[in-house]
Amino acid sequence: MVINPARLMSGILSAVVLCGGIGRAAEPAEVEKFVNARVEVGELMTSYFQGWERYGEGQRPSPERMEEMRAEINAKLEPLLAKYDLTVESYRQRIKDVLADEAAVKGYLSQHPDVKKRYDALPFDRMRRDGGSGRAF
Numbered sequence: 001m002v003i004n005p006a007r008l009m010s011g012i013l014s015a016v017v018l019c020g021g022i023g024r025a026a027e028p029a030e031v032e033k034f035v036n037a038r039v040e041v042g043e044l045m046t047s048y049f050q051g052w053e054r055y056g057e058g059q060r061p062s063p064e065r066m067e068e069m070r071a072e073i074n075a076k077l078e079p080l081l082a083k084y085d086l087t088v089e090s091y092r093q094r095i096k097d098v099l100a101d102e103a104a105v106k107g108y109l110s111q112h113p114d115v116k117k118r119y120d121a122l123p124f125d126r127m128r129r130d131g132g133s134g135r136a137f
Contacts, residue, residue, distance in 0.1 A: 026101040031108045034098040037084045037091060039115060042122035044076055 026034070061069065077088050099105055109116035 026098045026104050028104065028108070030094075030098055031101065031104045033084045033086070034091075034095055035105060035108055035119065036115060037081060037086060038095060038099065039118045039122070040080055041077065041091070043118070044080060045073075046123055048073060048076070 060066075074088055077091075081088060081091050109119060
């Protein structure tokens, strides 16, 4: 029997992709940590950007003001995320993967109706459910 090299490589790549995907599944403790952090980050960002309609008509903050805002936001995020043993960078790197495990997130939220209520109240028209938003949070 002759094995086609292309078919062999395809099989190996499929196995790597499938096993890699399984390895990235979120653990229940990780889901809890990131969902709770996401709720608090969402509430913080909603509060921070209330009253910013003045930029809705095409007017953007100056580059200097954008840098100031970034620094202000990071200064507020650092202590909030530290409660969850996260940094701004580690949160940004992992949040999308954790929230992508929709079954785990839904399971956690179904067990914690108070968190679910806060999670559902977030303005996902501006903040995607995958953890991202136009403001990189």
